[in-house]
Amino acid sequence: MATFSSTDRLRDLQAFDNTKAGVKGLVDAGVTAIPYFFRHHSDPLPIAAPSEAAAAILVIDLAKADVDHGHVVSQVVNHGVAGELMDAMLAAVRRFNEQPAGAVVAFRSPPQPVNREPPITPYLS
Numbered sequence: 001m002a003t004f005s006s007t008d009r010l011r012d013l014q015a016f017d018n019t020k021a022g023v024k025g026l027v028d029a030g031v032t033a034i035p036y037f038f039r040h041h042s043d044p045l046p047i048a049a050p051s052e053a054a055a056a057i058l059v060i061d062l063a064k065a066d067v068d069h070g071h072v073v074s075q076v077v078n079h080g081v082a083g084e085l086m087d088a089m090l091a092a093v094r095r096f097n098e099q100p101a102g103a104v105v106a107f108r109s110p111p112q113p114v115n116r117e118p119p120i121t122p123y124l125s
């Protein structure tokens with residue numbers, strides 16, 4: 001297995017970012033192997049025993065007046081958006097993402113800092 005220095009990795013990540021084509025650009029170009037800078041080679045993390053509490057997703061019913069605003073991960077129900085509208089929205093997103101890479105470059109922007117957990121990014125791994 002080849003080894004790469006952090007300088008090589010940063011250079012290659014920046015070159016990939018500068019194409020503005022993203023992962024779809026790799027697929028369109030016929031790349032069949034995951035680029036090394038997307039792979040994380042570290043010691044395996046310890047596997048914790050599964051628990052019901054860890055797997056539970058809070059369900060917030062917006063029909064109730066006392067909605068708990070303190071939770072971050074939740075599943076929203078009774079939001080009033082018709083199924084047909086959701087289907088149309090998903091179809092529009094698919095059409096957008098299936099366009100040639102050059103058509104979507106104008107809409108791509110660099111990640112903006114936000115106040116939350118750090119994103120999973122090849123630059124941080």
